[in-house]
Amino acid sequence: MTFQRILPVWALSLLLLGSCTKEAPLEKEELTESREEAAAEKQLAVGKSIYETNCAGCHDSDVAGAPTPGDKSDWKNRIPQGVTILAKKAIEGYDGKKGMMPPKGGNDVLTDEEVTSAVKYMISRTK
Ligand code: HEC
Numbered sequence: 001m002t003f004q005r006i007l008p009v010w011a012l013s014l015l016l017l018g019s020c021t022k023e024a025p026l027e028k029e030e031l032t033e034s035r036e037e038a039a040a041e042k043q044l045a046v047g048k049s050i051y052e053t054n055c056a057g058c059h060d061s062d063v064a065g066a067p068t069p070g071d072k073s074d075w076k077n078r079i080p081q082g083v084t085i086l087a088k089k090a091i092e093g094y095d096g097k098k099g100m101m102p103p104k105g106g107n108d109v110l111t112d113e114e115v116t117s118a119v120k121y122m123i124s125r126t127k
Contacts, residue, residue: 047121050114054105059122065098069125079123086123087116 051059051069058066067074078086091112093103104110 043117044121044124046114047117047119047124050110050118051121054107054110055118055122058105064100065096066101067098069122072126075123075126079126083116083120083123087112087119090119091115 058064059068062068067078069075089101091104094101104115
């Protein structure tokens, strides 16, 4: 008769176990998602200030052919390259059809991450 007494306990604990393993990863996912969102927002804010002090001089007024954020027609062939390539070109500089993009916009003290965040900000304003 012990079997009959143990079975419900055993079934209940299985149920409890089941609901635990189902909920735990969900909560974790939600947490990382909001953390990632916050990090992305912070990076955009950093990118904005980097852009305004180091890139806007050329990019806000089309100096030497610098593409203005928001100018969809000038960005439509640039954005498909993806952030990684766009950032690499902004970091290393390049000679384009329209003009010369100096490495890091001419400000060597900027880190690669700072330049990348400025590029992400420019893209976010154009999309
Ligand atoms: C001295 C002027 C100047 C400054 C400062 C400058 N740029 Fe540029 N940038 C250019 C020009 C000109 C082009 C366009 C070249 C072309 O496509 O012919 C360009 C193009 C770009 C592109 C597009 C690349 C592509 O493949 O189409 C990105 C991204 C970019 N710049 C990012 C930046 C960032 C980020 C900064 C600030 C850290 C910055 N630029 C500062 C002149 C400048």
